[in-house]
Amino acid sequence: MDESQALRRAGWAGAASIVLLVVAVALCYLVGVDDPSMSDEDILARLNNDARQAAAGVGLPVLSAGVALLLWFATGLRRVLDRLSGGDPLAHATVPAAALFGGLMITGVSLDLGSAFAAWSDEFTADPNTVRALGMAGQVVALTGLIxxxxxxxxxxxxxxxxxxxxxxxxWVSYAVVVLCLSGFWSGGMASVAVALWLIGAVTGVLRAARRTPPAATTPTHDAPAPETR
Structure with missing residues (x-):
């Protein structure tokens, strides 16, 4: 596979990851408890709703797939940055950074949805206060992953x-996104929206770099003689 094709596939993987991450967050939000002021009755109703439990069961695998595609995109982005910088070692931080975000995101969502998964069992009795604590812990961990x-x-x-x-x-807009990400929990949903918009721009940049990359030159094989030989 030549470099142009590899970058093109990495760019489309990044585009797919944005869609999957948005869908996963929307599905998991139906069950998660990120508002500690929610009443006990509302919390128990969310946990014991079959449709919401099914949404959570679908949302977590979708989130994992989105993180995997984001890592694929990060490898393509690293190759573009290597070319721009002439091999600056700083470019190699992109893949671990994406892995840090993905790992903390999955961990935080799992904490938030743990009570809903346990509610499938008849032997589990949900405690609203415990659900609140796990929900807030999951939210803090997931938002910290924005670092x-x-x-x-x-x-x-x-x-x-x-x-x-x-x-x-x-x-300057990109550096403003960095500040929002570092503020983590305090920026709330603003940082998540800003990152999603920035990723759209980064995906566009990788796809443009793929179009500017010349295809790999084909070399004659030993079985077929070159035109000069014939």
Whole structure:
């Protein structure tokens, strides 16, 4: 596989990961408890609802698939950054940063949905206070994972800025996204939306880099003689 095709596939993997992550968060939100002021009756109703439990059972695998595709995209982004920087070791931080985000995201969602999964069993009696604590713990862990996205955005922006391929406004907007990601829990949903919009721009950049990459030159095999030989 030539580099152009590899970058194209990584770019489309990034686009698919954005869609899957959004769908997974929407499904898991139906069961998760991220508001400690919710009444006991509402919490128990959410946990014991069969449709919501099914949504949670689908949402977590979808989230894992989205994280896996995000890691694929991060490898393609790293190759683009390597080319822009001439082999700067800073570019290699992109894949671990995406892994940090994905790992904490899955952990946080699992904490939030643990009570709903246990509610499938007739031997489990949910305690609303415990559900609140697990829900808030999951939310804090998942939002802390945005630090990984902050590293991903910062590394990409720094290398692109040094290479002179980003306009000034895009550089400052990207650094603002980094600040939102580092604020984590305090930025709430703003950081998540900002990261999703930034990822759309990064996916577009990788796909454009794939189009500018020349295809690999084909070499004659030993079985078929070259035109000069014939």
């Amino acid at each position: 990984g996205c902050g590293v991903l955005v910062a590394v990409t922006t720094r290398i692109a800025q040094q290479a002179g391929v980003l306009p000034r406004w895009a550089v």
